Amino acid sequence: MVKSLAESAALTSIPSDYTYSTKPIEPATSDIEDDPIPIIDFSLLTSGNPDQQSKFIQDLGKACEEWGGFMLINHGVPENLMKAMIEACKDFFNLTEEEKREFAGKHVFDPIRCGTSVSGRVDKILLWRDFLKIIVHPEFNFPYKLTGFSELALEFCKRIRILFRELLKIISKNLGLEECYIEKTMDLESGFQLFAANLYPPCPQPELAIGIPPHSDHGLLTFLTQNEIGGLQVQHNGKWVNVNALHNGFFINIADQLEILSNGKYKSLVHRAVVNNKATRISIAIANGPSLDTIVSPSVELVNSESHPGCVHSNEI
Numbered sequence: 001m002v003k004s005l006a007e008s009a010a011l012t013s014i015p016s017d018y019t020y021s022t023k024p025i026e027p028a029t030s031d032i033e034d035d036p037i038p039i040i041d042f043s044l045l046t047s048g049n050p051d052q053q054s055k056f057i058q059d060l061g062k063a064c065e066e067w068g069g070f071m072l073i074n075h076g077v078p079e080n081l082m083k084a085m086i087e088a089c090k091d092f093f094n095l096t097e098e099e100k101r102e103f104a105g106k107h108v109f110d111p112i113r114c115g116t117s118v119s120g121r122v123d124k125i126l127l128w129r130d131f132l133k134i135i136v137h138p139e140f141n142f143p144y145k146l147t148g149f150s151e152l153a154l155e156f157c158k159r160i161r162i163l164f165r166e167l168l169k170i171i172s173k174n175l176g177l178e179e180c181y182i183e184k185t186m187d188l189e190s191g192f193q194l195f196a197a198n199l200y201p202p203c204p205q206p207e208l209a210i211g212i213p214p215h216s217d218h219g220l221l222t223f224l225t226q227n228e229i230g231g232l233q234v235q236h237n238g239k240w241v242n243v244n245a246l247h248n249g250f251f252i253n254i255a256d257q258l259e260i261l262s263n264g265k266y267k268s269l270v271h272r273a274v275v276n277n278k279a280t281r282i283s284i285a286i287a288n289g290p291s292l293d294t295i296v297s298p299s300v301e302l303v304n305s306e307s308h309p310g311c312v313h314s315n316e317i
């Protein structure tokens with residue numbers, strides 16, 4: 001685990017396996033005032049006020065088209081639950097190496113996998129992060145042994161699934177489809193949901209190492225929350241932009257299967273996680289997708305003109 005490596009005394013440089021870039025990774029820009037990362041207020045949708053609801057629908061459509069991601073605020077997931085989840089992840093990563101080994105898993109389809117590094121893209125280069133990945137829907141595979149953690153995660157993931165399905169109703173409408181089109185065709189009742197916790201320890205040479213290299217996610221929408229330490233960057237108009245942690249918000253990004261379904265109208269957001277030399281960062285990414293036996297293809301309603309032939313998307317991570 002990179003956590004124990006980072007904690008070993010007198011580590012002043014990274015082992016060469018962790019050198020992702022020999023020249024320092026260029027710093028990202030902060031989002032700028034005239035083009036900020038969209039902030040979407042969920043309470044507008046639930047307000048019962050038609051003007052506010054149509055503002056929500058428009059804001060969401062614009063964010064999906066122009067950014068492929070947005071910060072969701074006032075989403076109703078209690079602040080103490082969000083905090084408790086981060087604390088529970090921290091406690092988990094603080095278990096001994098031997099205790100964690102029990103949850104290692106071997107195969108990518110194992111429902112519980114704990115480990116370090118791993119990337120589909122950057123062969124032989126190790127990533128400066130440890131992870132815990134658990135399939136939480138349609139079966140909830142959290143180990144019973146992690147009692148408190150498992151109960152919190154059950155509640156947390158359930159609430160995210162509800163929000164996810166609500167957002168997809170609006171996204172369906174914004175794409176010109178029936179409200180329940182995505183719900184039905186993607187069989188969201190049995191949708192796949194993956195819980196992924198990432199831990200990025202302080203790194204003595206953060207500009208040369210990487211937490212997670214640029215990638216887009218599988219699924220339809222990913223929900224991300226983190227402790228107070230930044231590190232997520234998204235690609236926007238050819239630039240890397242820092243996503244600043246908003247207190248109690250979820251950062252939500254479009255993932256590959258929504259790009260396919262929308263026939264490329266919405267693009268899955270390319271993002272990466274950089275590391276720092278000051279403090280440990282913890283993030284929780286919840287990937288929400290169709291049921292595993294759904295075959296995802298562009299909606300026929302959106303493949304209807306020469307300018308929008310069916311799109312092909314390849315993304316291996």
Ligand SMILES: O=C(O)CCC(=O)C(=O)O
Pocket residue numbers: 196198212217224231232271272273283285
């Ligand atoms: O830690 C982060 O901010 C990004 C995590 C991520 O991209 C992932 O788990 O797919």
Ligand SMILES: [Fe+2]
Pocket residue numbers: 215216217271285
């Ligand atoms: Fe990701």
